[in-house]
Amino acid sequence: MALLEIENLHVEVGGKPILKGIDLVIEPGEVHAIMGPNGSGKSTLSYVLSGRDGYEVTDGSIRFDGKDLLAMAADERAIAGIFLAFQYPVELPGVAGMTFLKEALNARRKAAGEGEVDAMTFLKLVRAKAKTLGITDEMLKRAVNVGFSGGEKKRNEILQMAVLEPKLCVLDETDSGLDIDALKIVSEGVNALRDPDRSMLVITHYQRLLEHIQPDRVHVLAHGRIRRSGGKELALELEANGYAGFAEEAA
Amino acid sequence: MTNTSPLPFLAEAPAIDGAPEWLALLRRSAVARYGQIGLPGPRTEAWKFTNLNALKALQPVPATGLGHIERPDVFAGLDATELHISNGALSVFSGDVPPTGLEIVDLGDPDTVPAWVSETLGTVAAIDRHPFAALNTAAFIGGVAIRVTRGTMLEKPILLLADTQGGETQGGEAATIAHPRVLVVVEEGAVADLVEVHTGAGSHVSNTVVEVTVGVGARLGHYKWQAEGVDAFHLAMTAVRAEAKATYDNFALSTGARLARNEIRGELAGGHVDYRVNGAYMATGDQHLDTTTLIDHAVPDCHSQEIYKGVLAGRSRGVFQGKILVRPNAQKTDGYQMNRALLLSRDAEIDSKPELEIYADDVKCSHGATVGALDDDQLFYLMARGIERERARALLIGAYLDEAIATIERAPVREAFRAVVDAWMQANVTGADTGGAP
Ligand SMILES: Nc1ncnc2c1ncn2[C@@H]1O[C@H](COP(=O)(O)OP(=O)(O)OP(=O)(O)O)[C@@H](O)[C@H]1O
Ligand SMILES: [Mg+2]
Numbered sequence: 001m002a003l004l005e006i007e008n009l010h011v012e013v014g015g016k017p018i019l020k021g022i023d024l025v026i027e028p029g030e031v032h033a034i035m036g037p038n039g040s041g042k043s044t045l046s047y048v049l050s051g052r053d054g055y056e057v058t059d060g061s062i063r064f065d066g067k068d069l070l071a072m073a074a075d076e077r078a079i080a081g082i083f084l085a086f087q088y089p090v091e092l093p094g095v096a097g098m099t100f101l102k103e104a105l106n107a108r109r110k111a112a113g114e115g116e117v118d119a120m121t122f123l124k125l126v127r128a129k130a131k132t133l134g135i136t137d138e139m140l141k142r143a144v145n146v147g148f149s150g151g152e153k154k155r156n157e158i159l160q161m162a163v164l165e166p167k168l169c170v171l172d173e174t175d176s177g178l179d180i181d182a183l184k185i186v187s188e189g190v191n192a193l194r195d196p197d198r199s200m201l202v203i204t205h206y207q208r209l210l211e212h213i214q215p216d217r218v219h220v221l222a223h224g225r226i227r228r229s230g231g232k233e234l235a236l237e238l239e240a241n242g243y244a245g246f247a248e249e250a251a
Numbered sequence: 252m253t254n255t256s257p258l259p260f261l262a263e264a265p266a267i268d269g270a271p272e273w274l275a276l277l278r279r280s281a282v283a284r285y286g287q288i289g290l291p292g293p294r295t296e297a298w299k300f301t302n303l304n305a306l307k308a309l310q311p312v313p314a315t316g317l318g319h320i321e322r323p324d325v326f327a328g329l330d331a332t333e334l335h336i337s338n339g340a341l342s343v344f345s346g347d348v349p350p351t352g353l354e355i356v357d358l359g360d361p362d363t364v365p366a367w368v369s370e371t372l373g374t375v376a377a378i379d380r381h382p383f384a385a386l387n388t389a390a391f392i393g394g395v396a397i398r399v400t401r402g403t404m405l406e407k408p409i410l411l412l413a414d415t416q417g418g419e420t421q422g423g424e425a426a427t428i429a430h431p432r433v434l435v436v437v438e439e440g441a442v443a444d445l446v447e448v449h450t451g452a453g454s455h456v457s458n459t460v461v462e463v464t465v466g467v468g469a470r471l472g473h474y475k476w477q478a479e480g481v482d483a484f485h486l487a488m489t490a491v492r493a494e495a496k497a498t499y500d501n502f503a504l505s506t507g508a509r510l511a512r513n514e515i516r517g518e519l520a521g522g523h524v525d526y527r528v529n530g531a532y533m534a535t536g537d538q539h540l541d542t543t544t545l546i547d548h549a550v551p552d553c554h555s556q557e558i559y560k561g562v563l564a565g566r567s568r569g570v571f572q573g574k575i576l577v578r579p580n581a582q583k584t585d586g587y588q589m590n591r592a593l594l595l596s597r598d599a600e601i602d603s604k605p606e607l608e609i610y611a612d613d614v615k616c617s618h619g620a621t622v623g624a625l626d627d628d629q630l631f632y633l634m635a636r637g638i639e640r641e642r643a644r645a646l647l648i649g650a651y652l653d654e655a656i657a658t659i660e661r662a663p664v665r666e667a668f669r670a671v672v673d674a675w676m677q678a679n680v681t682g683a684d685t686g687g688a689p
Contacts, residue, residue: 050635053627078637090632094650103646104636111637143650160636 009060020224036221081167092144150177187212222246281388314338314427331410339429340393352403359393375462376490394432408444417453444472479507495521503530534567541570563599
C-alpha cells in the first residue's frame with residue numbers, strides 16, 4: 001500500500017485556485033523531490049498535507065497510511081506520522097525548546113497509549129540527536145526559534161523530526177538560507193532518518209540539496225500542477241534550463 | 252458609637268469623637284475631603300474607563316465579625332508569618348511572638364499604637380483626589396501596621412490574608428463593605444517580603460489602603476494576589492514612598508472580583524531607587540479589572556520598571572493607566588513601562604493609556620502598549636507537532652504570562668503565582684469556551 005496518495009487535488013486560498021489537480025503517490029521508503037518556480041504552490045501543498053487552516057480543498061482526495069487525511073486536524077495528522085519542516089519556522093517566545101520537544105513527544109506517546117517519557121531518558125535522547133546537528137545545550141534551553149539564525153532554525157526543524165520519527169517528512173526548502181557546512185549537517189541529519197518505512201517529500205529550488213539527499217523521483221510543480229516527473233537527472237536538467245518551458249497552460 | 256453621615260458608604264462609620272487625637276485629625280480631614288470630592292463620576296478623568304454605577308447602586312452595610320480565613324492551596328508550602336484581616340479587622344497573627352525585628356500592631360486598637368504608627372499612617376496615601384482612600388481613612392475599623400526594624404533581614408515572608416464576607420446576592424441580602432488598612436514600614440537597611448491575598452465571597456466592597464515606606468537602602472518585595480469572588484468590588488490603593496537606594500519589587504496578580512481597581516502610587520523620594528511594579532491580570536465573564544499606576548520620579552538617578560500582561564476572555568474588560576512623572580530636577584531617570592493585552596475573545600476589551608509626563612531633559616524613558624489575539628501561526632506550529640489545540644493554546648498563553656511572572660524576584664512567591672496562572676488556565680482556557688476565537 002502506498003504511504004501517500006494524492007488524487008486530483010484542487011486547493012483554493014482566499015477564493016483563489018492555487019493547486020489545480022495534483023496527483024502524487026509515494027511508497028514507503030521513497031524520497032520524492034518537488035521543484036518549481038516561486039509561487040507555484042509548493043508550500044501550499046505542504047500546508048494542505050499538514051492541515052493548516054485557510055486552505056480550501058475544492059476537489060480531490062488525500063489518503064495517508066490508508067486513512068482519509070483531509071478529515072483529520074493538524075495535530076491528528078502529526079500524530080499519524082506527518083512532519084512538516086517549515087520553510088519559515090515559527091518563533092515561540094517563552095516556550096523553551098526542551099519543553100516544546102517534550103510536549104510534542106508526549107502527545108505522540110499518549111496517542112500510542114504509552115506513558116510520558118522519563119525525564120532522564122528524554123534528555124539523553126535529545127542531547128544525542130542535537131549533538132549530531134551541532135545544536136548546543138544552551139540552544140535547547142532557549143525559547144523555540146527566538147533569536148536563532150536562519151540556519152539554526154532549520155537545524156532545529158531537523159532535530160524535531162529526528163525526535164518525533166515521523167512516517168512522512170515534508171521538507172519545505174530546508175536548504176534555503178544554509179551555507180555549505182550547514183547544508184551538509186542538515187543533509188546528513190535527513191539521511192540518517194532514511195528508512196524503508198519512512199518516506200520524504202523534499203521541496204527545493206536547488207539541485208545541490210538533491211546531491212546530498214538522493215531522490216527516487218523528481219517532480220516539477222508549476223502553476224498548481226505537476227508538469228513533469230522523472231528521475232534525479234531531471235533536477236540537473238532544471239538547474240541548467242530553468243522553468244522557462246513550464247509557462248501557464250491555457251485553462 | 253457610630254456617626255450618621257449622609258455621605259455614600261459612610262453610614263455607620265466609626266465615630267470621630269473619642270478617637271485618639273492623631274486619628275481624629277486624620278478622620279476629620281478625610282471626611283471633609285470625601286465630602287468635597289464625592290465619588291468619581293463619568294467625567295472624572297482618572298476614572299473614565301471604569302464605570303462605577305453598579306457600585307453606586309449598592310447600599311452596603313459594614314462587614315462585621317471575625318471569620319475564619321483559609322490559606323490558599325498555592326501557598327500551602329510557604330513558610331511564612333501569617334496575618335489575617337477579616338472584614339477589615341486584624342483577626343489572626345500566626346506567630347504569637349513575631350520574629351526578631353518584626354513588629355505587628357493592631358490598628359483596631361488606636362489608643363495604644365506606638366508613635367511610629369500614629370506619625371506615619373496617612374502620610375503616604377494621598378487622599379486629596381482619591382475619594383476611596385479618603386473613605387477608607389474615614390471608615391477603617393482596623394487592620395495592621397507592620398514594622399521591619401533597621402537592618403533586619405526577615406527570612407520568612409509575611410503572608411497577609413484579607414477576606415471580606417458579603418451578603419448573598421441571590422437572597423437579596425444587603426451587600427457589605429470593609430476598609431482594610433495596612434501600614435508597612437521597612438526601616439533603613441531592612442529586607443522583607445510581603446504577600447497580600449484578597450478573597451471574599453458574596454456581594455461586598457473591599458476598599459483597601461496599603462501604605463508603604465521603604466527606608467534608605469532597604470528592600471521590600473511586595474506581592475499581591477487579588478482573588479476576590481465574582482460578586483466583589485475590590486478598590487485598592489497601594490501608596491509607596493521609597494527613600495534613597497531602596498529597592499521595591501512589586502507584583503500584582505489580579506484574577507478576582509466583578510470590578511477591581513488596583514491603584515499603585517509610588518514616590519521615588521531619594522536617589523538610586525530601584526522601583527519595579529509589574530503585574531498580570533486575567534479576566535473572564537463580565538469581569539472588569541483596572542490597573543492604574545503612578546511612578547513619581549521626584550529626584551535624580553532612579554530606575555523604574557513596569558511590565559504588565561493581561562489575558563482577557565469572555566466579555567471581560569481590562570483597563571491599564573500607567574503614568575510616569577519625571578519632575579524637573581529628576582535628571583538621569585531611567586523608566587520603562589509596557590502593557591500587553593491578549594484578547595481571547597471578540598467580546599473582550601482593553602483600554603490602555605500609557606502616559607509619560609517629563610519635565611527633566613536628561614532622562615531615558617520609554618513606554619508602550621500592545622493588544623492582540625493568539626497568533627495563528629504559532630498555534631499551527633504547535634499543532635503540526637502533534638500538540639492538541641487546547642494544550643497549544645494553554646502553552647502559548649502560559650508562555651506569554653510567564654514573561655511577567657518571571658519578574659517576581661522571590662522564588663517561592665513566583666512559583667505560587669505560577670500555580671495561580673496554571674489553575675486559571677485550567678479553568679478558563681483548557682476546554683473552556685472563550686467566545687469562539689482561535
Ligand atoms: N494566504 C494567502 N492568501 C492569498 N494567496 C496566497 C496565500 N498563501 C499563498 N498564496 C498564493 O499562493 C501561491 C502559491 O504560494 P506558495 O507559497 O505555495 O508558493 P511556493 O511554491 O511555495 O513559492 P516559494 O518558492 O516562493 O516558496 C502564490 O501565488 C501565493 O501568492
Ligand atoms: Mg514556499
